[in-house]
Amino acid sequence: MNIADKIDHTMLKADATSATVIRYCREAIQYGFASVCVNSCHAALVSRELSGTGIKTCCVVGFPLGAMSTAAKAFEARQAVADGAEEIDMVINIGAVKDQNWALAEDDIRAVVEASRPALVKVILETCLLTDEEKIRACEAAVSAGAAFVKTSTGFSTGGATTADVALMKKTVAGRALVKASGGIRTPEEARAMLEAGADRIGAGNGVPLL
Numbered sequence: 001m002n003i004a005d006k007i008d009h010t011m012l013k014a015d016a017t018s019a020t021v022i023r024y025c026r027e028a029i030q031y032g033f034a035s036v037c038v039n040s041c042h043a044a045l046v047s048r049e050l051s052g053t054g055i056k057t058c059c060v061v062g063f064p065l066g067a068m069s070t071a072a073k074a075f076e077a078r079q080a081v082a083d084g085a086e087e088i089d090m091v092i093n094i095g096a097v098k099d100q101n102w103a104l105a106e107d108d109i110r111a112v113v114e115a116s117r118p119a120l121v122k123v124i125l126e127t128c129l130l131t132d133e134e135k136i137r138a139c140e141a142a143v144s145a146g147a148a149f150v151k152t153s154t155g156f157s158t159g160g161a162t163t164a165d166v167a168l169m170k171k172t173v174a175g176r177a178l179v180k181a182s183g184g185i186r187t188p189e190e191a192r193a194m195l196e197a198g199a200d201r202i203g204a205g206n207g208v209p210l211l
Contacts, residue, residue, distance in 0.1 A: 001195075003188075003195065004033055005033070006195065006201055007207040009031075009037065012060060012064075016042070021036075021038055022049055024038075025050055034056060035056035036050060036056075040079065043084050058085065058089060061077045061089065066093050074111040074112055074115035077090065081115075088116045088119050089121075089122045089180075096108065097138050098134070100137075105138065107145075109123055109141060109142055109147055110146060113147060120148035120149070121149070123150050123151060126154055129158070135169065139169055149177055150178075151182055151203070152169070155182060155183035166181050179200050181203070182203030182204070185203070
């Protein structure tokens with residue numbers, strides 16, 4: 001199984017240098033990954049490096065806590081797209097989810113979706129912090145707000161992707177959105193298990209070993 005075109009080659013470390021980001025771009029070109037996913041300060045650099053390759057520039061927004069104001073998230077997304085981002089991975093307002101404030105959670109996502117056009121938006125749920133019922137409701141909020149994907153994890157919290165969460169998210173979105181598994185996926189076997197559970201995309205800090 002060739003899974004390269006399902007991998008977002010991801011470098012989100014705070015100390016990532018330009019040289020490291022460029023290396024990730026060159027690896028993405030070499031192996032044919034779906035995208036290179038970076039913090040938004042690197043959007044223009046990645047966009048230049050990937051120009052003409054068909055590999056997407058992906059940026060995170062409201063990362064990793066999701067606790068920024070909606071206006072701040074929308075501004076960050078808009079700027080990232082202006083700098084060349086074609087995909088936006090935003091963190092849901094986790095506190096709003098825990099409060100059961102679904103109107104706020106959905107409005108937060110919708111603002112980023114609208115600010116990101118024409119880029120698509122993936123909504124990071126941070127599943128390790130949620131109950132199954134909260135995961136379901138968060139998926140519904142993301143779909144209602146126009147997100148293209150729901151995503152398991154940032155990789156910066158207490159846990160990462162599980163096949164059970166991927167399967168639950170896939171069942172919930174029921175073809176209305178795609179599913180991205182991210183966080184703690186380090187081997188080809190783990191990547192295949194996520195895809196078999198229903199993931200359409202894999203986020204990995206180093207996509208090369210997954211091949």
